[in-house]
Amino acid sequence: MNIHAKSIRYFDVICRSGSIREAARRLHVDGSAVNRQLLNLEDEIGAALFERLPGGLRLTEAGQIFSQHVVTVLQDEQRTLAELEQLQGVERGEIRIAAAESLNTDFLPAVLENMLRRYPKVRIHTFMLGSESIAQQVSSGEVDVGAAFAMRGGPDLTCVGSGIFRLGAIMAPDHPLAAREDVSFDECAAFPLVMANPDFAVHSLLLPLMQKAAKPVQPVVYSGAIELMRQLAMRGVGIAFQTRIGLKALCADQRLAYVPLRESDNVAAHLGIYIRSARGLPPAVTALIAIMNEQLGDLQREEASVT
Missing domain, CATH: 3.40.190.10 (Periplasmic binding protein-like II)
Known part of the structure; x- marks a missing residue:
């Protein structure tokens, strides 16, 4: 449910996306519709809200003032909608x-x-x-x-639940390290590795171990997909790293082996809800x-x- 003018919502999405084209994509409307709402809004206010630059849009001084107003309006909308939902309990919601x-x-x-x-x-x-x-x-x-x-x-985030999980090496069941009770990162690095891209938490957790490794670490694959890393580990392409979460069935069926990292007390993975x-x-x-x-x-x- 939207209880404020379409132009305010469109303006907010333009601010977040930095361009009319991207705002239109997020709103699932034509770019001309977004531009029209913006022009109407600027006409009503009597000032340009964005500078049109080759690399995108940038808020003018008037736009910065108006954006603060929009944040307040939309936050108030969320509060109002929450109060209306309270009257119905958790019957509906998105x-x-x-x-x-x-x-x-x-x-x-x-x-x-x-x-x-x-x-x-x-x-x-x-x-x-x-x-x-x-x-x-x-x-x-x-x-x-x-x-x-x-x-x-950060100041904009609140953690409302968390758990700590041990990081381990995952590999094919017939891998030479698969029968170990635990394993060090250096022992894993003697074999081909499949590593997560830098945007993934596991990469940040393993970075200190990579930097301290006896030899330079040169993974055979960097991946941005957890499932791909699991598949490559199961096929024997290389050792990957993650927590036990999501591995119970694969390990029980002996399709994958999970071996805790010896250093995982220092690189424990904190799973949080924010x-x-x-x-x-x-x-x-x-x-x-x-x-x-x-x-x-x-x-x-x-x-x-x-x-």
Whole structure:
């Protein structure tokens, strides 16, 4: 539900995206419609809100003043909608979640199944991103909730749930290191490695170990997809690294081996659930966070039982 003028919402999306073309893509409308709303708004205000530059749009001084007003208006809209939803309980609502791809196998499906079984009229949008992108999406208000590993905190983010999980090496069951109780990063680095791209939390966690390695670390593959890294590990292409989350069935079927990293006490992966600070949460989002924390607690207990 949108309870404010279309031009205000369009202006907000233009500010976030930096161009009319990108704003039109996000709004799923034609670029001319976005430009028309902007021109009408500038005509009503009597001042240009953006400088038109070759590389995109930049707020004018008038635009900066107006953007502060728009933030206040839209935050008030969220509060009003939340209060209206409170009258109905968690019967309806729309939630946007950004999550790490590694949560796709077990964590997120269980959360969404429970949420939709309890509140079938709630609509949920999911986005799979790296940790840094998730932080940006949550702090900008593009999504309601973010779930990510090793996400950098900040004044715009509030952690509403967290768990700590041991990092391990994953590999084919017949790999020479697969039968070990634990393994060091240097021992893994003697074999081909499949590493995550820098936007992923696991890359940041492993960076100190890579820098201290006895020999320069030269992965055979850098990947931006957790599932691809798992597949390459299962096929024996190289050793990859992640937590146990999402690996239970693969390890039980002996399709993949997980061996804890000996250094993982120093590079433990913190999985956190985040919202934007100082915002009123609609009932549907509050209910979702409670279910996410239930599932996170189950995973944390499972982690403790095998550590």
